[in-house]
Amino acid sequence: MTTIQVLGHGCDNCKRLEANTREAVAKAGIEAEITKVTDDPGIMAFGILSTPGLVIDGKVASYGRVPSAAEIARWLKA
Amino acid sequence: MTATAVRRVHVPLPVTVAAAAVAWLVAWFVNLPFSNWLVFDVLRLQAGSQSGDAVAFFLFDTPKVLLLLAGIVTVVSFLRSFVAPERVRQALAGRGTLPGTVAAASFGIITPFCSCSAVPLFIGFVEAGVPLGVTFAFLVSSPMVNEVAIVLLWGLFGPGIALAYMAAGLAVAIVSGLVIGRLGMERHVEDYVWTIRAGSTLPVFRPTLADRIHDAWRSTVDILGRVWPWVVGGIAVGALIHGFVPTEVVAQIGGSGNPLAVPALVAIGVPLYSNAAGTIPIVEALLGKGLPLGSALAFMMAVTALSVPELVILRRVMKPRLLAVFVAVVASGIIAIGYLFNAFAA
Numbered sequence: 001m002t003t004i005q006v007l008g009h010g011c012d013n014c015k016r017l018e019a020n021t022r023e024a025v026a027k028a029g030i031e032a033e034i035t036k037v038t039d040d041p042g043i044m045a046f047g048i049l050s051t052p053g054l055v056i057d058g059k060v061a062s063y064g065r066v067p068s069a070a071e072i073a074r075w076l077k078a
Numbered sequence: 079m080t081a082t083a084v085r086r087v088h089v090p091l092p093v094t095v096a097a098a099a100v101a102w103l104v105a106w107f108v109n110l111p112f113s114n115w116l117v118f119d120v121l122r123l124q125a126g127s128q129s130g131d132a133v134a135f136f137l138f139d140t141p142k143v144l145l146l147l148a149g150i151v152t153v154v155s156f157l158r159s160f161v162a163p164e165r166v167r168q169a170l171a172g173r174g175t176l177p178g179t180v181a182a183a184s185f186g187i188i189t190p191f192c193s194c195s196a197v198p199l200f201i202g203f204v205e206a207g208v209p210l211g212v213t214f215a216f217l218v219s220s221p222m223v224n225e226v227a228i229v230l231l232w233g234l235f236g237p238g239i240a241l242a243y244m245a246a247g248l249a250v251a252i253v254s255g256l257v258i259g260r261l262g263m264e265r266h267v268e269d270y271v272w273t274i275r276a277g278s279t280l281p282v283f284r285p286t287l288a289d290r291i292h293d294a295w296r297s298t299v300d301i302l303g304r305v306w307p308w309v310v311g312g313i314a315v316g317a318l319i320h321g322f323v324p325t326e327v328v329a330q331i332g333g334s335g336n337p338l339a340v341p342a343l344v345a346i347g348v349p350l351y352s353n354a355a356g357t358i359p360i361v362e363a364l365l366g367k368g369l370p371l372g373s374a375l376a377f378m379m380a381v382t383a384l385s386v387p388e389l390v391i392l393r394r395v396m397k398p399r400l401l402a403v404f405v406a407v408v409a410s411g412i413i414a415i416g417y418l419f420n421a422f423a424a
Binding site: 009012040041043044045047048049050051059060061062063064065066067068071075078 | 281
């Protein structure tokens with residue numbers, strides 16, 4: 001099972017990223033647990049400077065932008 | 079608009095981009111003849127009359143500004159997808175105070191700034207050993223010298239004022255950074271900031287060219303969607319001023335003859351943050367009516383540089399004293415710029 005974390009304080013971009021991620025998980029047809037990290041120390045622990053960030057299985061996949069659902073689905077299958 | 083419609087049927091990307099560029103150029107060149115035809119032939123308003131001028135100003139400037147915004151924001155968003163703040167931080171850590179501050183202020187021009195990213199950015203910079211003053215230079219210049227403001231200034235006032243604004247913004251950011259660095263306020267940063275140990279990560283997946291173009295288009299739609307009501311509203315108010323407000327009134331209230339004009343405009347500008355796109359067209363109209371350049375610049379800088387929501391967010395990493403110093407230093411810098419330009423112009 002894949003674990004996915006969405007990093008961000010809850011701004012519009014973070015919500016959009018979360019929606020895209022859910023769509024991507026459905027598209028990729030995999031089982032995944034999606035959690036949100038909204039506190040500063042928690043976000044900073046991943047070493048990113050710009051939100052929103054996306055972490056897949058503990059690895060930072062992207063930050064500072066909102067990747068499309070298709071893009072995330074590609075990563076999930078990689 | 080055409081670009082999204084086209085993309086759905088999976089036309090190759092270069093074709094979509096070229097079509098969007100051609101559509102933009104056509105719209106740009108058709109705007110003046112079309113708005114003239116609308117105002118003077120269809121509505122039959124008199125050139126030179128008060129209402130004729132106001133309506134012509136509105137019908138020509140609204141599409142012009144929206145087109146400029148759409149075009150430039152797309153290009154800038156695309157270009158800056160190559161400039162991650164993570165790299166900026168690496169470039170800033172371990173430089174001397176003066177070169178570091180100047181570099182930080184300059185980086186602020188090109189890097190995106192979203193107030194929701196201000197806290198991670200601040201922590202990340204400080205934690206990587208970027209001095210506090212250098213970090214502040216970046217925090218001041220990043221929201222103030224941004225592409226939306228520059229585009230509006232360039233489009234409505236021409237390159238001279240856009241460049242003056244940019245230079246003045248950089249000056250305020252550099253001086254603020256140097257002053258705050260000198261004050262040695264490290265202990266007024268919230269304590270937990272110093273305890274965070276953050277690694278530096280680069281993402282595992284690099285976006286492709288198509289991803290970057292898609293991102294740029296998305297953020298343009300996003301930004302335009304947010305600012306267009308303000309732009310239209312601002313131009314409408316500007317048009318009314320343009321047509322109906324007598325010149326003497328503006329020159330008297332905002333002019334160099336009134337020593338309190340600059341600080342008063344700065345005080346009005348701070349709460350107007352989200353309306354940056356709407357205030358610039360109003361300022362243009364006021365400038366045309368004799369508001370001195372310094373007062374106008376100070377007002378616009380206050381609108382973009384200091385904002386209540388940003389201060390609320392920054393409070394999470396700064397103790398009240400540091401936050402107060404930040405506001406005081408930046409506001410003083412802006413007021414100084416206002417007086418300076420007014421003195422030159424007079």
